[in-house]
Amino acid sequence: MLEVLQESLRKAPIVIRGEYPYFIHPISDGVPSLEPELLDEIADHMIDIAGTDYDRIVSIEAMGIPLATALSMKTGKPMSIVRKRQYGLKGEVVLSQSTGYSKGELYINGVSKGETVLVVDDVISTGGTLKALLPALENMGANICNVIVVISRGDGAAKMSDMGYNVNTLVKIDVDMNGVSILEVAGEQQ
Ligand SMILES: O=P(O)(O)OC[C@H]1O[C@H](OP(=O)(O)OP(=O)(O)O)[C@H](O)[C@@H]1O
Numbered sequence: 389m390l391e392v393l394q395e396s397l398r399k400a401p402i403v404i405r406g407e408y409p410y411f412i413h414p415i416s417d418g419v420p421s422l423e424p425e426l427l428d429e430i431a432d433h434m435i436d437i438a439g440t441d442y443d444r445i446v447s448i449e450a451m452g453i454p455l456a457t458a459l460s461m462k463t464g465k466p467m468s469i470v471r472k473r474q475y476g477l478k479g480e481v482v483l484s485q486s487t488g489y490s491k492g493e494l495y496i497n498g499v500s501k502g503e504t505v506l507v508v509d510d511v512i513s514t515g516g517t518l519k520a521l522l523p524a525l526e527n528m529g530a531n532i533c534n535v536i537v538v539i540s541r542g543d544g545a546a547k548m549s550d551m552g553y554n555v556n557t558l559v560k561i562d563v564d565m566n567g568v569s570i571l572e573v574a575g576e577q578q
């Protein structure tokens with residue numbers, strides 16, 4: 389299951405940021421090379437989880453964009469990207485994002501009241517981004533049918549579950565200076 393993703397995670401280099409071992413991976417960073425086989429495998433798996441019964445795919449810049457694009461092309465569903473830049477369009481919604489290493493504003497455009505949306509992203513770590521985004525989408529009148537994040541590192545997904553949001557993750561990982569350890573793979577017994 390998810391063999392291409394697992395293999396790529398095992399090969400992911402680590403750099404130390406402060407004292408934090410930071411993994412570098414095509415899905416979370418777009419470097420060194422994002423292969424179509426990997427996007428294809430992930431998009432197929434997302435369809436297995438969420439089907440295609442939604443109006444719109446919603447994702448977050450920057451690294452949600454290739455995932456949403458691959459899924460959009462497979463499902464024929466439109467996508468809206470939550471941006472870090474303000475456009476000032478009518479109906480734009482602003483929210484504050486806080487992750488482990490950044491704070492800033494996010495801007496939602498293009499999501500209409502009553503739409504059913506699938507939310508996808510590359511990584512969940514502290515959960516700060518989804519903690520801000522999911523209630524904001526609901527306040528806009530969107531119906532969130534599913535949330536799928538490729539890589540889970542840390543306790544963000546558990547925190548979202550405590551808030552009443554089920555976040556499906558494809559792999560749970562741990563990271564130290566020696567590399568990435570895969571703790572859990574979606575659909576596999578451990
Ligand atoms: O669970 P959290 O702690 O909120 O972290 C998750 C967020 O962090 C990453 O984005 P980042 O803000 O680094 O932006 P990028 O995609 O532009 O690198 C990732 O794409 C998520 O959106």
Ligand SMILES: Nc1nc2[nH]cnc2c(=O)[nH]1
Binds near residue numbers: 410513
């Ligand atoms: N690419 C990347 N994104 C992260 N988000 C939280 N931790 C990490 C990390 O180590 N690498």
